[in-house]
Amino acid sequence: MAACWVTDFHRRLKPGSSEAANLRLARGVTLLVGIAVTSIACLLASINVVSLWDGFISVEYCKGEKAADVIARVGLEQLKEDWAAAR
Secondary structure, eight states: OHHHHIIIIIHHHOTTOOHHHHHHHHHHHHHHHHHHHHHHHHHHHHTTOSOHHHHHHHHHHHSSSOHHHHHHHHHHHHHHHHHHHHO
């Protein structure tokens, strides 16, 4: 996440920034994302979530095209390309 943020956003918005500044930013982003994810995990643990996967699937069924289907289709297409390249 931090590498993506620094490479895709920060370096384009501030092209003259030094590598030391980019590294400090990456460390800060890593810290903030870690705190956010840990907080979300603690919240989910405290509200007695029986199955996070079941909750994800129930939300996906409410949408038009399910994200799990998209992920599976893209994965299968990549697998076909890899097999074709190996032949």
